[in-house]
Amino acid sequence: MQQQSDELDALLRGLPSDLASRVGALDGLDGLLEIVMDLGRPPEARFAGREELLSQREVSAEDIAYVISHIGQFGGDNRAGIERTLHRISALRNRAGKVVGLTLRVGRAVYGTVEIIRDIVESGKSILLLGRPGVGKTTMLREVARVLADDLGERVVVVDTSNEIAGDGDIPHPGIGRARRMQVPTPSLQHAVMIEAVENHMPEVVVIDEIGTEQEAAAARTIAERGVQLVATAHGNTLENLMLNPTLTDLVGGIQTVTLSDEEARRRGTQKSVLERKAPPTFQVLVEIQAYQRVAIYLDVAQTVDAILLGLPVSPELRERGASGEIERSTKEPSRAPAEAVERRSTPRNGLGEGLRETIKVYPFGVSWNRVEDAARGLGMPIAIVREPDDADVVITLKNYYRRKTPRLRNAESSGIPIYIARSNSSSQIASALASVVELRRGPEDRALEEAREAIESVANGTRDEVELAPQNAYVRRLQHELAERASLSSRSTGHEPLRRVQIYR
Numbered sequence: 001m002q003q004q005s006d007e008l009d010a011l012l013r014g015l016p017s018d019l020a021s022r023v024g025a026l027d028g029l030d031g032l033l034e035i036v037m038d039l040g041r042p043p044e045a046r047f048a049g050r051e052e053l054l055s056q057r058e059v060s061a062e063d064i065a066y067v068i069s070h071i072g073q074f075g076g077d078n079r080a081g082i083e084r085t086l087h088r089i090s091a092l093r094n095r096a097g098k099v100v101g102l103t104l105r106v107g108r109a110v111y112g113t114v115e116i117i118r119d120i121v122e123s124g125k126s127i128l129l130l131g132r133p134g135v136g137k138t139t140m141l142r143e144v145a146r147v148l149a150d151d152l153g154e155r156v157v158v159v160d161t162s163n164e165i166a167g168d169g170d171i172p173h174p175g176i177g178r179a180r181r182m183q184v185p186t187p188s189l190q191h192a193v194m195i196e197a198v199e200n201h202m203p204e205v206v207v208i209d210e211i212g213t214e215q216e217a218a219a220a221r222t223i224a225e226r227g228v229q230l231v232a233t234a235h236g237n238t239l240e241n242l243m244l245n246p247t248l249t250d251l252v253g254g255i256q257t258v259t260l261s262d263e264e265a266r267r268r269g270t271q272k273s274v275l276e277r278k279a280p281p282t283f284q285v286l287v288e289i290q291a292y293q294r295v296a297i298y299l300d301v302a303q304t305v306d307a308i309l310l311g312l313p314v315s316p317e318l319r320e321r322g323a324s325g326e327i328e329r330s331t332k333e334p335s336r337a338p339a340e341a342v343e344r345r346s347t348p349r350n351g352l353g354e355g356l357r358e359t360i361k362v363y364p365f366g367v368s369w370n371r372v373e374d375a376a377r378g379l380g381m382p383i384a385i386v387r388e389p390d391d392a393d394v395v396i397t398l399k400n401y402y403r404r405k406t407p408r409l410r411n412a413e414s415s416g417i418p419i420y421i422a423r424s425n426s427s428s429q430i431a432s433a434l435a436s437v438v439e440l441r442r443g444p445e446d447r448a449l450e451e452a453r454e455a456i457e458s459v460a461n462g463t464r465d466e467v468e469l470a471p472q473n474a475y476v477r478r479l480q481h482e483l484a485e486r487a488s489l490s491s492r493s494t495g496h497e498p499l500r501r502v503q504i505y506r
Helices: 008-012 017-024 061-069 113-122 137-151 187-201 214-225 239-244 262-268 301-310 338-345 369-379 399-404 407-414 427-460 474-486
Strands: 003-005 032-038 044-047 050-053 079-081 088-093 099-105 109-111 127-130 156-160 180-183 205-211 229-234 255-259 273-277 285-291 294-298 317-321 327-331 360-365 383-385 394-398 419-422 466-468 490-494 501-505
Touching: 008 017, 017 032, 032 061, 061 099, 109 137, 113 127, 113 137, 113 285, 113 294, 113 317, 127 137, 127 239, 137 156, 137 205, 137 229, 156 187, 180 187, 187 205, 187 214, 205 214, 214 229, 239 285, 239 301, 273 301, 285 301, 360 369, 360 407, 369 383, 369 427, 394 399, 394 407, 394 427, 399 407, 399 419, 407 419, 419 427, 427 466, 427 474, 427 501, 474 490, 474 501
Parallel strands: 127 229, 127 285, 156 180, 156 205, 205 229, 360 383, 360 394, 394 419
Antiparallel strands: 003 109, 032 044, 032 099, 044 050, 079 088, 088 099, 255 273, 285 294, 294 317, 317 327, 466 501, 490 501
């Protein structure tokens, strides 16, 4: 049975009295997500699926100053809290650094969310949690720390960068139980505190929220190699997102291009250049949090990454907790035989960029735009240069710029945008970086479209009445639907993400 504690009174005491009264009178406060106060605009309370105006008057500078005086200090990430609560207050600043807006996010300790993965937590394996913002990663992480410390008696240290796991102030929130908490002075020092936790405090478990940089990924590997159980979240929604992110791909073992001998390529039935996992994954288990109380679990990350690189179908274990508290488990069986995937993988390609139908938006940082375009043309790779990293699919930069961690690169990395590093500004090095993008993006799409063409042929010639394809992302499914439409056949998408798939029929 789940229990929830939100300590809403502490948040209301930090609001101007008229706004606090209005919030307290709203219906369904257990679903309150956040309160937004922007200078010169009416304040709002936001719930899942609705918003409520708290006043017709505009927020004044005095209102914002009142709230700031009742909360803790803002850190380098513009976040503050209220002591011994889980509430988070984030600031919007103008160019002079003055706070002109506040987002007061309601923090809740939810007890019982870990039950859906409790057996994995108790196994002692290192676990990586992924999921979109707001899906409950930090809530589950907090509960994991409490269960390991209180129920299993483990020595647990929480590395709490933004005080989201254990709340603001010097005394950690009871939501983490007996686990110890190490605060981080600035986000850029998280990797150093991670190592310090292991070297100074001899934990059996280290819990970390939001691994987002190459240094943090390296620190995570160091911790795991010392035999410490690691439970963490990372930027990215799915395992494949992580594999495509060169900054964080080491968490799942890293990916490298390997050139096979002629004999080995013939034996495998593939081309000479193939992608392979570089090292053992830092995390043995990966959990994609798809929705509240619904997860997809990859119980063997090494085996799963290898299968994806080989073009084989993968089938995570799906778990969903019903209203009665019972956990339903299912495993989606692969819809095609591995031999078919190997056969399709051996299809030759003439150009490196052949088969890439989607234009990739590239933001070059400190790199010559002309050389990026020239290198892309040489690879046969469709790209579009964009002027802002927020608009990009990938960022190309040089090693010295990446080391400096300028705000634009740091923000792009925090948003989960893959950053590819060229060793120099030469055309050959830029082409090498772009080739890495192509190698990771091309294979699965080509195989999916080839599978669709084979299905269309078998339906068109009457061999089969209907063919169900392997699960794909929304972009690839759209391409498959277009192929079916051109062949004057019908198609539909069925199932739920990430197992949603296309069916082709007459």
